[in-house]
Amino acid sequence: MPPKRPQKGYEYQSDSSSDSSPPSPPAPPTDAEIYAEQLRTASNPNGTRTSTRVKKINTSRFPGLNKLFFSETESTDRRLRKVHSNPNVYVIDKFLTNIELDHIAARCDLQIPKVQPAAVVQPALLVVQPKEETVEEEQQPEPVMAPVAVPAPVVVEPHPVPEPAPAPVAVAVAMPIEPQPPQPQPVATMPPQPMQMPNPVPQPLPLPQEPQPPIQPSIQPYQLNTAQPPALPVAAATKPKKPRKKKQKKAAAPDEFGIRLAAALNASPIKSIPPVVPEPVVQIHQPVTQFYVPGSPPKQPSEPLTSPYLPSTSSPAKLTPKKLKKFKKSYTDDSTTLTRNDDDTNRTSTFTYFTKMEDSKIAAIEEKAASYCGTTIERVEPLQVVKYKPGQFFGAHHDTGVLFDDGSVEFPANPPRRVCTFFVYLNDVPSNSGGSTRFPLLKNEDGTVLEVQPVKGSAVLWSNITKEGDVDPLTVHEGVAITKGNKYGMNIWVTD
Ligand SMILES: O=C(O)CCC(=O)C(=O)O
Ligand SMILES: [Fe+2]
Structure with a gap:
């Protein structure tokens, strides 16, 4: 019997060591194509499904993922707003900070208005308003991603409107490092949710240090046996901690506070401002010398795996590309011929990639996604930014395999496979302009199809696999055509 015609392809992982997306044909074969060829000859010589050779994912290696997606008990993580059960789909409001959003927009030259500060504060005002500080300087309270339960369906035009400026004094004392304009919640068209936490008082806005769920004990999927640690990007290397100051009651140094606030507000032309975003602590457990070609299958099943995604260069300069990202035409791979399909009518959007741990902010985002899943940064693919113009x-x-006409999904035979997806919205898209993420097989209680409308900075999160470690065909999804304006998003894929 001839193999079933694959309906939709997905793109294999691209070369993480390059700055941009893979080249268009007739370029020499890319890692993805080489991988596809290896896969074809190794386990799929006739172009038929590979499923009989597929290794299941051992979900016990992902305790964080188990808690999020497969546990009988509800997650108590208040940052997560469940918009569908079984399979669980969550929305994380304000997954990215405004600083992270602005950084991505700048690096990818996205036409997104800069985040508006909540108030225009003259830095001079800050000098005369010393701040009583009773907490340790570096020990910021764990920011809570103010879970504001919104009864759905909600028809909200997600246009952030800057709040009227509060009195400068109040701002000087209570102003967070990163001002956050009010943002509407991503709208999932589902029946009303029980209120998770009433939010009667203004929440302290999140500081640049994002809340991180406790990182599970190291999983160490990749046994890296070498002597020579690579020089990691400055920001990615674990830094020795400065000795902490004891609690003391003191007036905040107006200079420092003013400068940091000014930096956050983008109100200062000062060049050498102290970093607003703390350096992420990237957990690299073992030194790395051997690098696995992205996308290529492991050589021997018994052979220890190396990380497919860690940077392969020891030069921090190479890890900090200055070039702006360029969006390339998206492609998908046909599972029967395992060739790239550039004319795929199923996908008209374009994409580009960040280099793995390209800079401290990118590394922090990778780390944030990994920690939600109770895993470490090694398992996070290079971040992929996608762009939709009107009509695209x-x-x-399916993010983890090829969707066939009969609704089944072919699971790639070997790691790295996309265990879960964070799709982050980089701009707002009003609900009357299309552009939602739609899950055609997932229904709300009222029988309508689950759709999540883009709200800047929020992320929708789902698992691509079942509790048993097989592909979950229910998490098929689509990016609905946008009718007006552009839509920008970012895929964060955590792999096995
Ligand atoms: O654009 C969206 O809403 C979803 C995009 C997506 O699923 C993908 O890029 O894999
Ligand atoms: Fe997707």
């Missing part, structure tokens, strides 16, 4: 879309597909 990404039809129904």
